[in-house]
Amino acid sequence: MAIRAADSIFETLIDAIMAGQMVPGEPLVEQTLAEQFGVSRTPVREALHRLEQARLAERGARRAFVVRRMAPEDLAELFEATGEIESTLAALAAKRMSEIERRKLETVLDEGDACDDPATYSEINSRFHEIIKSGARNSILAATLDELNLRTLAWRAANFREDSRRLESSRVEHRGITQAILSQDADTTRRKMCSHVASSFIVLSDILARRAPEQRAPKF
Amino acid sequence: MAIRAADSIFETLIDAIMAGQMVPGEPLVEQTLAEQFGVSRTPVREALHRLEQARLAERGARRAFVVRRMAPEDLAELFEATGEIESTLAALAAKRMSEIERRKLETVLDEGDACDDPATYSEINSRFHEIIKSGARNSILAATLDELNLRTLAWRAANFREDSRRLESSRVEHRGITQAILSQDADTTRRKMCSHVASSFIVLSDILARRAPEQRAPKF
């Protein structure tokens, strides 16, 4: 019982959704998944309920679970929420980060400037946001942000490919955020972070808009 | 199967925690609860897992569930998070509320001024916050706030008795928030709402601090 089957199934399903192997609308039947994982329905059932609570699954016909469909408006709300919470964390971080953390932030920024490989930049980008998140000194808000990020993953992961123009503008935005944090200007930090997340969303929207209609908005 | 046993058990347990009938640290044993509710362990099990995800239960000895204990610092973080999110919603509402909603807000404010009964005031207070929440036009943030409020309920419900001085200061704060919203000043709205939630927390802290040590901080 050291590692629970329900836990690993839950995570496997999340990974599959992230990787785009399970598209929104795809059915998630207890019996079928149980056979695939080689377990009984019980742990699968628990995993599916957790996916539902994480808003990654929803009920379809006959109360059956399907990978959650999401309308473009919902995605916009989700990104707005993410942006607001991340901005709040950044504003708190501007007031609370230690000297060591401020130095780290600068280091990561420099690494980002020196990097041209999109995959590496993506990893540096994560560290940048991670430092801010922990600098805010509020684990509840941090957990809330993680949760929301999980819900956008299915879309970001399936669609995002770093394009060099976005990479450059991201660098500029990171620099602005860092400057605001270093000067402990909470209001400016909030504004710049909010705009940064909004930019990411615009890029994603563009990509989605260019796709075939049946993929763009699976629900309709 | 119209109403699932698991659902009603989940809600009953929340209500019991809210009402202070189950104090933090109290064990939640599947078998025992199953007998009390007259069902099998299965639906109880599901309800307990959902309580855990809602952070109202945690694991104690032998992986058993107990009503979640919380240190004072955790409570402070929780209230800070609640305040930040409610402030964000208020700031958005200041920019987005319809004329009708603005009028409603004024009406509720007047009702609050005219009211001296703490129970009635508490209901009016809920409506005030409800109007702001829906005025923000973001269901994700609204749901996030609901979730956090649920987690503070156990403490607020067990401890809160309206005291007339708090009632008066609450009125003043509500008036300030309303003015800021009506003049569509998002920044001021955010600041005032944040301070409003902080005041509530201070009052709660005082009440907790006056209690016997073993009740004040159940964990230690």
Added chain:
DNA sequence: TTGCAGTGAGATGTATACAATTGAAAGCTA
């Protein structure tokens, strides 16, 4: 007295059988 291994009770994790619900499709009627 201290430390540790064995043991057993208490609790959750999982498998499986059966019950209940839902929705779609077939069939009947006007």
Added chain:
DNA sequence: TAGCTTTCAATTGTATACATCTCACTGCAA
């Protein structure tokens, strides 16, 4: 043919038995 009813299969909900894990307690040895 349109609309209503009935039926039935698909799927989840629940009950129960068994498996597994954890930890407190006991007893022995150093």
